[in-house]
Amino acid sequence: MRDKAVTREKIMRAAETVFAAKGYHETLMEEIGQTSRTSKGAIYFHFPSKEQLFFALMDRLAQALRREVERELTRRQGALDKVQGALEAVFKSLGRHRRLAKILLLQGYGLGPAFEAKRLEIYQQFASLIQQHLTEAVREGSIPALDAEVTAYAWLGAINELIVRWLLTGAPDPWERALPALSRLFLRSIGAPAPSER
Amino acid sequence: MRDKAVTREKIMRAAETVFAAKGYHETLMEEIGQTSRTSKGAIYFHFPSKEQLFFALMDRLAQALRREVERELTRRQGALDKVQGALEAVFKSLGRHRRLAKILLLQGYGLGPAFEAKRLEIYQQFASLIQQHLTEAVREGSIPALDAEVTAYAWLGAINELIVRWLLTGAPDPWERALPALSRLFLRSIGAPAPSER
DNA sequence: TCTTACAAACCGACCGGTCGGTTTGTAGTT
DNA sequence: AACTACAAACCGACCGGTCGGTTTGTAAGA
Numbered sequence: 001m002r003d004k005a006v007t008r009e010k011i012m013r014a015a016e017t018v019f020a021a022k023g024y025h026e027t028l029m030e031e032i033g034q035t036s037r038t039s040k041g042a043i044y045f046h047f048p049s050k051e052q053l054f055f056a057l058m059d060r061l062a063q064a065l066r067r068e069v070e071r072e073l074t075r076r077q078g079a080l081d082k083v084q085g086a087l088e089a090v091f092k093s094l095g096r097h098r099r100l101a102k103i104l105l106l107q108g109y110g111l112g113p114a115f116e117a118k119r120l121e122i123y124q125q126f127a128s129l130i131q132q133h134l135t136e137a138v139r140e141g142s143i144p145a146l147d148a149e150v151t152a153y154a155w156l157g158a159i160n161e162l163i164v165r166w167l168l169t170g171a172p173d174p175w176e177r178a179l180p181a182l183s184r185l186f187l188r189s190i191g192a193p194a195p196s197e198r
Numbered sequence: 199m200r201d202k203a204v205t206r207e208k209i210m211r212a213a214e215t216v217f218a219a220k221g222y223h224e225t226l227m228e229e230i231g232q233t234s235r236t237s238k239g240a241i242y243f244h245f246p247s248k249e250q251l252f253f254a255l256m257d258r259l260a261q262a263l264r265r266e267v268e269r270e271l272t273r274r275q276g277a278l279d280k281v282q283g284a285l286e287a288v289f290k291s292l293g294r295h296r297r298l299a300k301i302l303l304l305q306g307y308g309l310g311p312a313f314e315a316k317r318l319e320i321y322q323q324f325a326s327l328i329q330q331h332l333t334e335a336v337r338e339g340s341i342p343a344l345d346a347e348v349t350a351y352a353w354l355g356a357i358n359e360l361i362v363r364w365l366l367t368g369a370p371d372p373w374e375r376a377l378p379a380l381s382r383l384f385l386r387s388i389g390a391p392a393p394s395e396r
Numbered sequence: 397t398c399t400t401a402c403a404a405a406c407c408g409a410c411c412g413g414t415c416g417g418t419t420t421g422t423a424g425t426t
Numbered sequence: 427a428a429c430t431a432c433a434a435a436c437c438g439a440c441c442g443g444t445c446g447g448t449t450t451g452t453a454a455g456a
Contacts, residue, residue: 004435023308025223029412033438040413041437050412106314109307109362110221116304116366123359147379149370153363154356154383161321161355162348164307168314172347181345185352189387200401200454227446237403238447244401248446 008046010036015057020099024054024107024115055118058108061100062122068093069129079137080192084183086129087159091182094163095175102167105160127152134190144191155186206244208234213255218297222252222305222313253316256306259298260320266291267327277335278390282381284327285357289380292361293373300365303358325350332388342389353384 014036018027029050033040047053072089076082094101108119130152137143162178165171172178187193212234216225227248231238245251270287274280292299306317328350335341360376363369370376385391 007435023310025308026310028410030438039437041415042435044413045434045436107308110223110305111308112221112224115308120363120366123363146383147376150360150376150379151383153359154380157355157357157359158352159355160359161351165318165321165351168318178345178348181348182352185344185349185387188389189383191386202401205401226444231403239403239449240401242447 004046007038007042010038011043011046011053012057012060015053016061016099016103019054019057019107020102024111051114054107054115057103058118058122061104062125065090065093065100065104066125066129069126073129073133078142079133079140080142080187082133083130083137084187086133087155087183087186088179090159091163091175091179098167101163105164106167123153123156127156130155137190137192142192146190151190154189158182158186202244205234205236205240208236209241209244209251210255210258213251214259214297214301217252217255217305218300222309249312252305252313255301256316256320259302260323263288263291263298263302264323264327267324271327271331276340277331277338278340278385280331281328281335282385284331285353285381285384286377288357289361289373289377296365299361303362304365321351321354325354328353335388335390340390344388349388352387356380356384 011032015027015032018032018035027050029040029043032053033043036042043053047056069086069089072085073082076085094105104122108115127149131148134143134146134148134151138145138148159182162182166175166178209230213225213230216230216233220229227238227241230251231241234240241251245254267284267287270283271280274283292303302320306313325347329346332341332344332346332349336343336346357380360380364373364376
């Protein structure tokens, strides 16, 4: 018996590559089959539909990213430091995995209700994470009171836009140039004491 | 002879409605024909392809929005006030025209290179507008020096995310609740003196 | 009569999904 | 060990609906 998990993994990796390169609609199941060196039949054995394959991919990627962020959160001390650490984790992780970033940030917008729902679900997870730590920072007295929900989504949107632009145009080059500016922008935006330049 | 311009306008209005409601791929040319009470033939008489029709729409909408923003800019005095006025203009305008917002903000993401290029082009126009006034504000001495490019795109992204979320989920309800929070967030983010609550 | 501005029937490439068949591993039997 | 019986995993030719685009027809104005 061939190993089910191995084939499934091959398919998901191939799907990641192809979806990231071509976008959802331009991607053919046939091509994922070829790229994974399996077949269309194998894909439909493991996944009920193209859409479900795509969602499975989004879930996995979001989970991986969240894990990296959470790991960073436990490392840092103090709410403000955590906020900054989480941001850096997101940037660095997405910077390293451009395919991942393209799928998470770029797809799932204009592709219909099901995709939009999925994207909202995932973004909400990250927004909660941010909100939680913002509220904590307020309680700590590190920053003045604010609307944590609006702030969280504003930050997510800012990150999204900058990374998407970087993915598509390459600017700014090198990417890291933007990080300190954005970091200061964010911390200022919540009335935090300006961090020392790194 | 029927009036060419009138038919063209009918088509664009119908396209606006249908694209906003269904997204690019789910929209059928046939349906735009019916909605506009013309026909598919008429559409292809006026536009060379579905894609070009969509782009024409994006251009027109972006232009209209830019005009509203610029009008507001000339009304206000002082760089900071202009920044705030422009933001409000964008919110209010997009809030009033949800279909417009859906097309400009939601479509053009995962739809392939041509769409991405178009979106980048339009966003760049707005980013320039913001950058220009930020730089002016710095020169005026109203705010400390900053990376105007990063700031501009961060703001655009934040606006985008919040409006998209509002369009898709209805939260926050009413929408205006978010405006003062976001306005303060933005002004703080550039080190501007906190504005008096409006 | 000639052109313009459409209307409507039509075409055919494309592609997600299906399904009959094949391969490969496994468990039971002798 | 060898053979049988079976099932899980996989392959890929094929189908059928869909939809962007084209062609052909036609009414009306110049």
